[in-house]
Amino acid sequence: xxxxxAAVEGGIEEVARAVDFDGGGGIFVVGSMAPGARLRSSAxxxxxxxxxxxxxxxxxxxxDAAGVPQWLLPLAGPGTEYAYDVVADGAGRAWVCGTxxxxxxxxxxxxxxxxxxxxxxxxxxxxxxxxxxxLHIGPAAGVIPGECATDSNGRLYVSGSYFGAPMxxxxxxxxxxxxxxxxxxxxxxxxxAARWARGVAGSAGVxxxxxxxxxxxxxxxxxxxxxxxxxxxxxxxxxxxxGATSAWVARVSSSDGGxxxxxxxxxxxxxxxxxxxxxxxVVAGAFRGNQQWQHLGAITASGGQDLFVARLTGDGAPVWxxxxxxxxxxEGAEIAVDGSSQIHLAGSLAGxxxxxxxxxxxxxxxxxLLAQFSDAGTLQRLQVVGGPGDDxxxxxxxxxxxxxxxxxxxxxxxxxxxRSLAASGTYDALFGTLDALAVTVSPAPPPPTxxxxxxxxxxxxxxxxxxxxxxxxxxxxxxxxxxYPALSLLPGGGAPIDSVAWAxxxxxxxxxxxxxxxxxxxxxxxxYDTAARSGIDFLLxxxxxxxxxxxxxRVGVAGWSLGARAxxxxxxxDLRVSALxxxxxxxxxxxxxxxxxxxxxxxxxxxxxxxxxxLGQASDFCGPPAETxxxxxxxxxxxxxxxxxxxxxxxAGSSHFVWGTQGTGTARQAQALYYTQAWFDLWLKDDRxxxxxxxxxxxxxxxxxxxxxxxxxSAAAFDGRNCPDLRTACAP
Numbered sequence: 001x002x003x004x005x006a007a008v009e010g011g012i013e014e015v016a017r018a019v020d021f022d023g024g025g026g027i028f029v030v031g032s033m034a035p036g037a038r039l040r041s042s043a044x045x046x047x048x049x050x051x052x053x054x055x056x057x058x059x060x061x062x063x064d065a066a067g068v069p070q071w072l073l074p075l076a077g078p079g080t081e082y083a084y085d086v087v088a089d090g091a092g093r094a095w096v097c098g099t100x101x102x103x104x105x106x107x108x109x110x111x112x113x114x115x116x117x118x119x120x121x122x123x124x125x126x127x128x129x130x131x132x133x134x135l136h137i138g139p140a141a142g143v144i145p146g147e148c149a150t151d152s153n154g155r156l157y158v159s160g161s162y163f164g165a166p167m168x169x170x171x172x173x174x175x176x177x178x179x180x181x182x183x184x185x186x187x188x189x190x191x192x193a194a195r196w197a198r199g200v201a202g203s204a205g206v207x208x209x210x211x212x213x214x215x216x217x218x219x220x221x222x223x224x225x226x227x228x229x230x231x232x233x234x235x236x237x238x239x240x241x242x243g244a245t246s247a248w249v250a251r252v253s254s255s256d257g258g259x260x261x262x263x264x265x266x267x268x269x270x271x272x273x274x275x276x277x278x279x280x281x282v283v284a285g286a287f288r289g290n291q292q293w294q295h296l297g298a299i300t301a302s303g304g305q306d307l308f309v310a311r312l313t314g315d316g317a318p319v320w321x322x323x324x325x326x327x328x329x330x331e332g333a334e335i336a337v338d339g340s341s342q343i344h345l346a347g348s349l350a351g352x353x354x355x356x357x358x359x360x361x362x363x364x365x366x367x368x369l370l371a372q373f374s375d376a377g378t379l380q381r382l383q384v385v386g387g388p389g390d391d392x393x394x395x396x397x398x399x400x401x402x403x404x405x406x407x408x409x410x411x412x413x414x415x416x417x418x419r420s421l422a423a424s425g426t427y428d429a430l431f432g433t434l435d436a437l438a439v440t441v442s443p444a445p446p447p448p449t450x451x452x453x454x455x456x457x458x459x460x461x462x463x464x465x466x467x468x469x470x471x472x473x474x475x476x477x478x479x480x481x482x483x484y485p486a487l488s489l490l491p492g493g494g495a496p497i498d499s500v501a502w503a504x505x506x507x508x509x510x511x512x513x514x515x516x517x518x519x520x521x522x523x524x525x526x527x528y529d530t531a532a533r534s535g536i537d538f539l540l541x542x543x544x545x546x547x548x549x550x551x552x553x554r555v556g557v558a559g560w561s562l563g564a565r566a567x568x569x570x571x572x573x574d575l576r577v578s579a580l581x582x583x584x585x586x587x588x589x590x591x592x593x594x595x596x597x598x599x600x601x602x603x604x605x606x607x608x609x610x611x612x613x614x615l616g617q618a619s620d621f622c623g624p625p626a627e628t629x630x631x632x633x634x635x636x637x638x639x640x641x642x643x644x645x646x647x648x649x650x651x652a653g654s655s656h657f658v659w660g661t662q663g664t665g666t667a668r669q670a671q672a673l674y675y676t677q678a679w680f681d682l683w684l685k686d687d688r689x690x691x692x693x694x695x696x697x698x699x700x701x702x703x704x705x706x707x708x709x710x711x712x713x714s715a716a717a718f719d720g721r722n723c724p725d726l727r728t729a730c731a732p
Contacts, residue, residue, distance in 0.1 A: 001385075002041040002063060003410060003421045004072075005428030006034040012056045016407035016429040017083060018147075018395045022127055023090035025065025027397075027405050030083035030096050031429045033059045033074070042419035042432075043067030050074040058083035058098050060125055067433065071129040078102045079113070085147040085395075089154065092127040097137070097148040097158055108134040117141020122148060122158055122188070135192050140166030143184070149211045151219045151254065154190035159183070159211035159223060162199070173199030174232075176206070183208025183225050185252060198257030202231030205245075207270075210283075210334075214251065215276030216314060220260065221252040224271035224283050227264075234259030247271035247285050249312065261316040267291040267298075269308065273335035273345075277375060280319070280575075281312040282343050286332035293318035295463075295537035297552045302354075305329040307347040309373060311575065319575045320377040320553070326362065327351035330369070333393045333408075339400030342380070343373040346396035346406055355379050356443040365390035368408050368430075372437055376575065377553065381437035387414040391430065407431040452477030455508040458545060462538040464520065465530050472517040472535060473497050474546065475508035482549025485684040487514045487556045488535035490563030492660060494522030499660040500560055503583075506673040512680065513550045515539050525590055528566030532557055533574055540576070554578060554684045558676060560659040561597070564616075565590060568608045568635075579613050579683035581676045583659040586616025586635040586648065595634035597656045598623035610638060613645035613718065615679040617672055619654045620709045632712045645683075645718035647694065649675050649726070650709035671707055674699055682718075691719050695730045 005014040012034040019029045035052035039061055045068030050059060058075035060083060075081050079102030088094040099118050104111045106123060108131040113119040120137030122145070135156075137145050142163035149157050162168075162184055165175035169186050176182035182201035185208060189195055200206050210224040226245045231238050233250050236259065240246035247269040250262035269287035276282075288305050292298040296318050299308060306325025312318050328350035336344045349362045349369035360382055367386030370393075373379055385391070389411030396406045410430035413422045417438050458474045477484060487507055491499045497516045504514045515538060519531040538544055540552045556579040559567045564582035569590060571580045580586075584597050589607050594600065599622040618632040630637075632650050639646035651658065651668050658668045675694065682690035695716060699707045705727050708714045714726040723730035 001416050001419045001421060001432035002039060002067070002069065003414070003423055003428040003430055004033065004037055004039040004059070004061065005424045006037040007424045009034045009425045014425070014427060014429050015394060015409040016431040018085040019405045019407040019431050020086050020088040020094060020397045021399045021405060022088050022092060022094065024092070026070070026127065027063050027431070027433065028086045028088055028094045029061045029063065029407060029431045030086045030098070031059060031407070032056050032082050033429065038424055039069050039072050040421065041067050041069050042421055045069055048072040052076045053078065056080045056082065060086070060096050062127060062129060073125065073129055075104065075106070075123070077104050084145065087148050087150055089150060093132065094125055095148050095150060095156055096123045096125060097121070097145045099144050106134050107131045111136045114139050114141035118144055120145035120158070120160065122156060133192050135188060137186060138166070138168070140168070142166060143168060146209055147211045149213050151213045155195070156188040157185055157211055157213070157221050158188070159185045159208045161207050168197040169194035171197040173197065174201040176201050177204050180205035182206045185211060185221055185223060185257065187254070187257065196257045198252060200231060200233055202227050203229035206231050209272050210274040212274045212276055214314065216279045218254065220254045222274045222276060222281055223250045223252060224248065224274040224285070226270040233262035236262045238262060238264040240264070241266065241268050244268035245270055249274065249281065249283050249316070251281070251316065263294070263312070263316045265291050265293045270332070272332050275335050275337045277311065277337050277343065278341055279314050281314065282309065282335055282337065283312065284309050284332055284335035284345055286330065286347070291321070293321050295541050296321050297540045297547065298542065299323040301325060303328045303330065303351060305331070307332045307345065309335065309343065309345055309377070311377065322373065322377050322379065324353070324355065324371055324379060325349070326353040331366070331392065334395045336396055336398040338398045338402045340402065341375040342402060343375065344396060344398045344404055345371040345373065346393040348392045349384060353382070355382070355441050358382070358439060358441045360384055360439060362386065364388040367391050368393035368406060370396065370404060370406060370434070370437055379441050382439040382441060383417065383434065383437040385414065385416045385432070386410065387412055389427070403433060403435055404437065405431070405433045452479070452509055452511055454478035455505055456480065460538070462517065462534055464534050465537065468520065470517050470520060470531055470534055471497070472515050472538065473504070474544070475504040475514040475516070476546040476549065477508055477511055480513070480546050480549040482513070483551040484511050484513045484549055485554035485556060485680065486536070486539040486550050486552070487512045487558065487680065488532050488539065489514060489516040489557070490528055490532055490559030490566060491516065491518070492560040493562030495560070495660055501661060502669045503558065503673060503676060507677060507680070510677045513539060513546050523562070525562065525566045525569070528559070528563055529569045532559070532567060532570045536574065536576055556580065556680050556684050558583065560584065561656065565592060571612045571614070572608045577612055579680055581615045581617070581679055583617050583672065584656050585618040585632065586614055586639070588635045588638040593634045595632050595636070597621065599627055599631045610642040610644040613679070613683045614639050615647045615649065615675060617659070617675060618648065618650045618712070619656045619658065620650055620652055620711060621655060627711065629711070629713045633715055636715060640717045647679065647716045647718065649714045650712040652707060652709045671699055695726070
């Protein structure tokens, strides 16, 4: 942990605005300082002092992997200088982005600002502190860079805000609203040559806060900010909450700055951080009251203002959204992703934060809050850094191994739990690293719920993703006290909703809120996938009459025949899904594989990646050629090879139509329901007793040797077990 500041600030803001790892364990840090500021580290080493100029100066500092300061570079001039962001290339160099007035002189050259205005700069610095390149982001007055990012080719992208209608990189930016700002992103080559610029203006203010590069081959620009009134993003016009600001997220072409898509949540909010995650997008900021992202359920602030984290697909569709905050107003800052797809968040905590059975408190007015989420949105770890004063987080970055670097300001004495330092003046720029966050979040035990005594059903018309509507039927426990996991079910190809009523009814009695959706086309796999997702949308929306009893973070899917095959796509692409049951049968390929009902399948195409625990149930039937004992296990073996929990059950004497109301008897359907419920109980209710039920030696009083096929092997691979034949004992 390090502090950087002067004994006498003279009203100058001393703050660390951004931090990034250099690729070798060291960190670059940037921010603003007062003259005579001292850089000190709890790891020891030299105290570095910067003379500076008479006003606010920018600085760049480098601290090695052991936390020892190596050098300090003031960016000082006769005017005012700020450094807002730093992005390292992983090979020992970094770009620093900021603003200046008057002149900015460096070893790489001198910039002269437009008369009477703020201009931007981008400066490339090495690990040894030498300035290698200097760019003028302007040169028109009123261009204020905020953040920057580089792609794999070393090209630079700078985002920020501007006043008026300046020229930038040869482009006339659209005029900002009178007295307000508009947002921009400017692109530069690896050699610093200007490429293009894009402005976003609106009826009131628009701010462009964060910028990142998409994690796919296109390497597009990801962006976040906030706006008031209306704002135009290419062909898309976004509308903010009346009388308030709203966050916005957009994706911009890296080739010319064209807007590919833009979205905004409802409610009052602002956006600060954006990053790529496995071809998708994670964003962060802060909000008040309630916030809702399209079809997702609303999140609610615990205090006046909370932080939010949301995950969107690469096309801008929301996957999940989470709120985290204390009993008072909390401030959102930055987001980052490590090499294990864990999401890290920095903000400022006020008051008390309670998550599950875990409670942490701000030591003073506010503390730096650091949080770690899984890629599915589960809050895993927390830590506060600060002291009895008002300490604020501005940024964080994370290395591939999960090591966290943070930046902000600290007042008085601050501590990260093991080390402490006292500010030189009223407050200092504060930054440091942590190998891991200190507090593991413990989930609260689920609230007791009344055992359902019956089932209530309701036919509904639901919106279809990308337009139109679909027929569906809801099944919910009676009474619907909840919260219950959500299940989206599909019938077989061309079959009605009633064909899987046996499962929907039974699962509702077992404590699930279930929707069965009729696809728009009886023979289209894409239509079935859309129906499954549309069902989830509805279950997690306020339009669901059982929304109050539905758990939005526990979603499963099940389907019969064509419905089962379609869910292979759904489970991979829809990250809300946590478990899958496929009735005759689980498949790796959307066209069917050798484990399909007739054991032949088609030429495998569009093979999907197993992502969630999956249970396949198959009929005791095979067409030519000659069957094998493992003929039904093709997809099961694919799931096992991918490291995902899997189970394959072949019911003795069953036909393909056991899973439809036109089937061959309720005994087999009861057995199918037994396994289906136990699988969902294990993965959606965290019921560890369900593992024993799945591997029991008798099912409802019938020996498992009579329940399972003698022609085809049933198998299981979960909870540390690998059991190729469930008719024999299955031990850990």
